[in-house]
Amino acid sequence: MQTFPPTNGGDRGRGYRTLETPSDSQQQPSNDWKGVFSVSSYSQYFNVDTDIVMNRLISSLYPVGGDFSSKIDANPDLYGLVWITTTLVFVLAALGNCATFLMQKRSDQGAAWSFDVSYMNVAAGSVYGYAIVVPMAFYFSLQYLGSNSSLIRFWCLWGYSLFIFILASFLLLIPVEILRWFIILLSGAASASFVSLNLRSYIDRNDLSVLIIAAFFLQMALAIFIKVWFFP
16 A cells, blocks of 8 residues: 655655555454354354263263362353253153143043144243343343353353253153152252252352352243143
8 A cells, every 4th residue: 555645855756655564463453242243252162072061961960069060160061052952842842742642642542632833832932042041141140249150151051951851851751640740840959959059159149149049949940831831
Protein backbone atom coordinates (compact mmCIF):
# COMPACT_ATOMS: atom_id res chain seq x y z
CA MET A 1 0.00 0.00 0.00
CA GLN A 2 1.34 3.49 -0.87
CA THR A 3 0.57 7.03 0.25
CA PHE A 4 -0.14 10.06 -1.88
CA PRO A 5 0.79 12.89 -2.10
CA PRO A 6 4.56 12.52 -1.71
CA THR A 7 6.08 13.44 1.61
CA ASN A 8 8.37 16.37 2.20
CA GLY A 9 11.67 16.73 3.95
CA GLY A 10 14.00 13.79 3.97
CA ASP A 11 11.74 11.89 1.67
CA ARG A 12 11.82 14.60 -1.04
CA GLY A 13 12.22 13.06 -4.41
CA ARG A 14 10.52 9.86 -3.37
CA GLY A 15 7.11 10.26 -4.91
CA TYR A 16 5.58 7.36 -3.00
CA ARG A 17 6.22 5.77 0.37
CA THR A 18 5.35 2.16 1.12
CA LEU A 19 3.47 1.57 4.38
CA GLU A 20 4.91 -1.15 6.57
CA THR A 21 2.76 -4.03 7.64
CA PRO A 22 1.94 -3.69 11.35
CA SER A 23 3.56 -6.26 13.59
CA ASP A 24 1.59 -8.88 15.40
CA SER A 25 1.77 -6.87 18.59
CA GLN A 26 0.28 -3.86 16.82
CA GLN A 27 -2.59 -5.72 15.19
CA GLN A 28 -6.03 -5.49 16.72
CA PRO A 29 -6.86 -8.46 18.95
CA SER A 30 -9.67 -10.70 17.83
CA ASN A 31 -12.98 -10.60 19.62
CA ASP A 32 -13.00 -13.43 22.17
CA TRP A 33 -16.78 -13.59 22.27
CA LYS A 34 -16.82 -14.85 18.70
CA GLY A 35 -15.31 -18.10 19.93
CA VAL A 36 -18.59 -18.96 21.60
CA PHE A 37 -20.14 -19.47 18.16
CA SER A 38 -17.16 -21.35 16.73
CA VAL A 39 -17.28 -25.15 16.54
CA SER A 40 -13.51 -25.33 16.89
CA SER A 41 -13.76 -23.74 20.33
CA TYR A 42 -15.51 -26.86 21.62
CA SER A 43 -13.43 -29.50 19.84
CA GLN A 44 -11.10 -29.87 22.83
CA TYR A 45 -14.04 -31.04 24.96
CA PHE A 46 -14.58 -34.04 22.67
CA ASN A 47 -10.95 -35.12 22.83
CA VAL A 48 -11.48 -38.09 25.16
CA ASP A 49 -10.84 -41.77 24.64
CA THR A 50 -13.01 -44.75 25.46
CA ASP A 51 -11.24 -45.57 28.73
CA ILE A 52 -11.87 -42.10 30.13
CA VAL A 53 -15.53 -42.14 29.15
CA MET A 54 -16.06 -45.63 30.60
CA ASN A 55 -14.38 -44.62 33.85
CA ARG A 56 -16.67 -41.62 34.16
CA LEU A 57 -19.74 -43.67 33.33
CA ILE A 58 -18.88 -46.14 36.07
CA SER A 59 -18.22 -43.29 38.51
CA SER A 60 -21.69 -41.91 37.82
CA LEU A 61 -23.20 -45.17 39.08
CA TYR A 62 -21.39 -44.86 42.44
CA PRO A 63 -22.47 -41.47 43.78
CA VAL A 64 -21.26 -42.00 47.36
CA GLY A 65 -17.63 -41.26 46.49
CA GLY A 66 -18.32 -37.72 45.33
CA ASP A 67 -14.95 -37.56 43.55
CA PHE A 68 -16.29 -37.19 40.00
CA SER A 69 -15.60 -33.44 40.02
CA SER A 70 -11.92 -34.10 40.70
CA LYS A 71 -11.77 -36.56 37.79
CA ILE A 72 -13.08 -34.01 35.30
CA ASP A 73 -11.30 -31.01 36.77
CA ALA A 74 -8.34 -31.18 34.37
CA ASN A 75 -10.25 -32.46 31.34
CA PRO A 76 -14.04 -31.96 31.33
CA ASP A 77 -15.77 -33.29 28.26
CA LEU A 78 -18.98 -32.66 26.37
CA TYR A 79 -18.88 -36.01 24.61
CA GLY A 80 -20.67 -37.65 27.51
CA LEU A 81 -23.36 -34.97 27.53
CA VAL A 82 -24.11 -35.34 23.82
CA TRP A 83 -23.89 -39.13 23.69
CA ILE A 84 -25.84 -39.83 26.89
CA THR A 85 -28.66 -37.37 26.24
CA THR A 86 -29.13 -38.52 22.64
CA THR A 87 -29.14 -42.17 23.67
CA LEU A 88 -31.60 -41.45 26.47
CA VAL A 89 -33.97 -39.68 24.07
CA PHE A 90 -34.16 -42.68 21.73
CA VAL A 91 -34.31 -45.17 24.60
CA LEU A 92 -37.21 -43.38 26.30
CA ALA A 93 -39.15 -43.06 23.05
CA ALA A 94 -38.64 -46.70 22.06
CA LEU A 95 -38.93 -48.42 25.43
CA GLY A 96 -41.75 -46.14 26.54
CA ASN A 97 -43.82 -47.44 23.65
CA CYS A 98 -42.79 -51.00 24.41
CA ALA A 99 -43.80 -50.58 28.03
CA THR A 100 -47.26 -49.29 27.15
CA PHE A 101 -47.65 -52.19 24.72
CA LEU A 102 -46.77 -54.75 27.39
CA MET A 103 -49.03 -53.17 29.99
CA GLN A 104 -51.91 -52.97 27.52
CA LYS A 105 -51.54 -56.57 26.39
CA ARG A 106 -51.30 -57.65 30.01
CA SER A 107 -54.62 -56.01 30.86
CA ASP A 108 -56.47 -56.59 27.56
CA GLN A 109 -54.90 -58.86 24.95
CA GLY A 110 -57.51 -58.02 22.35
CA ALA A 111 -57.02 -54.24 22.51
CA ALA A 112 -55.47 -52.47 19.53
CA TRP A 113 -52.13 -50.72 20.01
CA SER A 114 -50.30 -48.11 17.96
CA PHE A 115 -46.86 -46.52 18.21
CA ASP A 116 -46.99 -43.08 19.87
CA VAL A 117 -44.67 -40.76 17.94
CA SER A 118 -45.16 -37.95 20.46
CA TYR A 119 -42.87 -39.83 22.86
CA MET A 120 -39.91 -38.80 20.70
CA ASN A 121 -40.84 -35.11 20.80
CA VAL A 122 -41.40 -35.10 24.53
CA ALA A 123 -38.20 -37.06 25.18
CA ALA A 124 -36.08 -34.72 23.06
CA GLY A 125 -37.56 -31.56 24.55
CA SER A 126 -37.37 -32.68 28.16
CA VAL A 127 -33.96 -34.41 28.11
CA TYR A 128 -32.08 -31.87 26.00
CA GLY A 129 -33.77 -28.99 27.75
CA TYR A 130 -33.00 -30.32 31.20
CA ALA A 131 -29.38 -31.23 30.43
CA ILE A 132 -28.63 -27.80 28.96
CA VAL A 133 -30.80 -25.32 30.87
CA VAL A 134 -30.47 -26.65 34.43
CA PRO A 135 -26.64 -26.59 34.52
CA MET A 136 -26.74 -23.10 33.01
CA ALA A 137 -29.15 -21.96 35.70
CA PHE A 138 -26.88 -23.25 38.47
CA TYR A 139 -23.82 -21.75 36.80
CA PHE A 140 -25.29 -18.26 36.50
CA SER A 141 -26.74 -18.49 40.02
CA LEU A 142 -23.35 -19.32 41.51
CA GLN A 143 -21.68 -16.62 39.43
CA TYR A 144 -24.19 -14.06 40.65
CA LEU A 145 -23.69 -15.15 44.26
CA GLY A 146 -19.92 -14.82 43.93
CA SER A 147 -18.97 -18.50 43.93
CA ASN A 148 -16.47 -19.91 41.46
CA SER A 149 -17.94 -22.38 38.96
CA SER A 150 -17.50 -23.71 35.42
CA LEU A 151 -20.30 -24.11 32.88
CA ILE A 152 -18.44 -26.82 30.93
CA ARG A 153 -17.90 -28.84 34.11
CA PHE A 154 -21.55 -28.44 35.05
CA TRP A 155 -22.66 -29.67 31.63
CA CYS A 156 -20.28 -32.61 32.00
CA LEU A 157 -21.56 -33.40 35.51
CA TRP A 158 -25.25 -33.28 34.62
CA GLY A 159 -24.67 -35.18 31.39
CA TYR A 160 -23.14 -38.17 33.12
CA SER A 161 -25.79 -38.03 35.85
CA LEU A 162 -28.38 -39.09 33.26
CA PHE A 163 -26.60 -42.32 32.35
CA ILE A 164 -28.32 -44.29 35.08
CA PHE A 165 -31.72 -43.51 33.53
CA ILE A 166 -30.69 -45.34 30.36
CA LEU A 167 -30.11 -48.51 32.37
CA ALA A 168 -33.25 -47.98 34.44
CA SER A 169 -35.37 -47.63 31.29
CA PHE A 170 -34.70 -51.26 30.34
CA LEU A 171 -35.74 -52.41 33.81
CA LEU A 172 -38.91 -50.35 33.59
CA LEU A 173 -40.12 -52.74 30.90
CA ILE A 174 -41.06 -55.11 33.71
CA PRO A 175 -44.88 -54.97 33.78
CA VAL A 176 -45.14 -54.73 37.57
CA GLU A 177 -46.12 -51.24 38.68
CA ILE A 178 -44.78 -51.29 42.24
CA LEU A 179 -41.45 -52.64 40.99
CA ARG A 180 -41.30 -49.88 38.38
CA TRP A 181 -41.72 -47.21 41.02
CA PHE A 182 -39.02 -48.80 43.15
CA ILE A 183 -36.61 -48.86 40.21
CA ILE A 184 -37.19 -45.26 39.13
CA LEU A 185 -37.06 -43.85 42.67
CA LEU A 186 -33.86 -45.74 43.38
CA SER A 187 -32.34 -44.53 40.11
CA GLY A 188 -33.47 -40.98 40.78
CA ALA A 189 -31.98 -41.02 44.28
CA ALA A 190 -28.66 -42.32 42.93
CA SER A 191 -28.57 -39.68 40.19
CA ALA A 192 -29.59 -36.91 42.60
CA SER A 193 -26.93 -37.93 45.11
CA PHE A 194 -24.33 -38.01 42.36
CA VAL A 195 -25.08 -34.42 41.33
CA SER A 196 -25.47 -33.07 44.86
CA LEU A 197 -22.32 -34.60 46.32
CA ASN A 198 -20.17 -33.43 43.42
CA LEU A 199 -21.78 -30.00 43.38
CA ARG A 200 -20.42 -29.39 46.87
CA SER A 201 -16.90 -28.90 45.52
CA TYR A 202 -18.10 -25.76 43.72
CA ILE A 203 -19.92 -24.32 46.71
CA ASP A 204 -17.68 -22.88 49.41
CA ARG A 205 -20.33 -21.10 51.47
CA ASN A 206 -22.86 -22.66 53.83
CA ASP A 207 -25.57 -20.24 52.78
CA LEU A 208 -25.49 -21.72 49.27
CA SER A 209 -26.34 -25.23 50.44
CA VAL A 210 -29.91 -24.59 49.31
CA LEU A 211 -28.64 -25.01 45.75
CA ILE A 212 -27.45 -28.51 46.58
CA ILE A 213 -30.90 -29.37 47.91
CA ALA A 214 -32.49 -27.85 44.80
CA ALA A 215 -30.23 -29.94 42.55
CA PHE A 216 -31.25 -33.10 44.44
CA PHE A 217 -34.97 -32.49 44.09
CA LEU A 218 -34.67 -31.48 40.43
CA GLN A 219 -33.07 -34.84 39.65
CA MET A 220 -35.82 -36.62 41.57
CA ALA A 221 -38.44 -34.61 39.68
CA LEU A 222 -36.88 -35.69 36.39
CA ALA A 223 -36.98 -39.33 37.48
CA ILE A 224 -40.67 -39.09 38.41
CA PHE A 225 -41.42 -37.33 35.12
CA ILE A 226 -39.77 -40.19 33.20
CA LYS A 227 -41.88 -42.74 35.03
CA VAL A 228 -45.19 -40.90 34.76
CA TRP A 229 -44.88 -39.86 31.12
CA PHE A 230 -43.00 -42.71 29.42
CA PHE A 231 -43.85 -45.70 31.64
CA PRO A 232 -47.38 -45.03 32.95
